[in-house]
Each structure stands twice: as structure tokens, then as C-alpha cells.
Amino acid sequence: MGIGGIVLSVIAFMIIGSFWYSGAFLGKTWQKLVGLNFDHIDKEKMIRAFVGSAGAAFIMASILSYALVLLEVENITQAMLLGLVLWIGFMGPAIFINNLYQQKPLLLNVVDGGYQLVSIITMSAILYYFI
Numbered sequence: 001m002g003i004g005g006i007v008l009s010v011i012a013f014m015i016i017g018s019f020w021y022s023g024a025f026l027g028k029t030w031q032k033l034v035g036l037n038f039d040h041i042d043k044e045k046m047i048r049a050f051v052g053s054a055g056a057a058f059i060m061a062s063i064l065s066y067a068l069v070l071l072e073v074e075n076i077t078q079a080m081l082l083g084l085v086l087w088i089g090f091m092g093p094a095i096f097i098n099n100l101y102q103q104k105p106l107l108l109n110v111v112d113g114g115y116q117l118v119s120i121i122t123m124s125a126i127l128y129y130f131i
Contacts, residue, residue, distance in 0.1 A: 005130025009061035009123040083124030
């Protein structure tokens with residue numbers, strides 16, 4: 001488990017999120033779905049969310065790196081497939097269940113789930129090169 005790969009994965013996660021939730025991509029749709037308006041948002045809460053996201057991404061990357069080693073992943077295709085399988089088995093359903101209970105629109109699953117899917121596959125690919 002290389003710390004360099006973990007840190008790079010966290011950076012990639014944050015960059016993908018910055019684009020994904022920006023006005024240039026799905027940010028306006030996401031804001032409507034969750035009822036937020038960035039013009040009237042608490043900046044301190046956003047900073048906490050950003051730092052918390054980075055911390056959570058660090059944990060995800062660390063565990064993902066461990067899984068890649070434990071499962072003796074032999075190539076980048078297997079690494080990315082592992083990310084996909086983990087998303088299908090854990091992340092996707094967790095997002096879906098959370099949004100069901102919060103009575104959020106189905107489209108929010110696509111927005112948030114898509115971000116997590118792209119992120120974990122990207123993290124898997126990065127981490128593969130550092131193990």
C-alpha cells in the first residue's frame with residue numbers, strides 16, 4: 001500500500017467531484033435535486049464538507065489499495081473491475097437506500113451514483129500502478 005497512490009487517488013476523487021458537481025456539468029441539476037443554492041450557502045459548512053470528503057476518500061483509497069493487494073490484482077482491467085464490483089455491491093445500493101429514505105428523486109441516484117462509480121474506477125486504476 002503506497003501512500004503516494006492513496007494521496008493521488010484522493011486528489012483524483014476531489015478533482016472529479018469538483019467537475020461533476022460544477023455548473024459546467026451536473027452541479028445545477030444536483031442543486032435542484034437536493035434543494036441547495038450555492039449563492040446562499042454557508043461557506044464554513046462547505047469547507048467542512050470538502051475536508052470531510054477528502055478524509056472519506058482517503059479511507060476509501062486505503063481500503064481499496066488493501067483490497068487490490070489482498071486479491072492479488074494482476075492488471076489494470078482487474079483493478080477497474082474490482083472498483084466496479086465494489087460500487088455495484090456497496091456504493092450504488094447505499095446511495096439508493098439513502099435517497100429512498102430521504103425521499104429524494106431517482107435522478108439523484110444517477111448523479112451521485114455516477115460520481116461515485118467514476119471515482120472508484122479511477123481510484124482503482126491509480127492505485128493499481130502504486131501497488
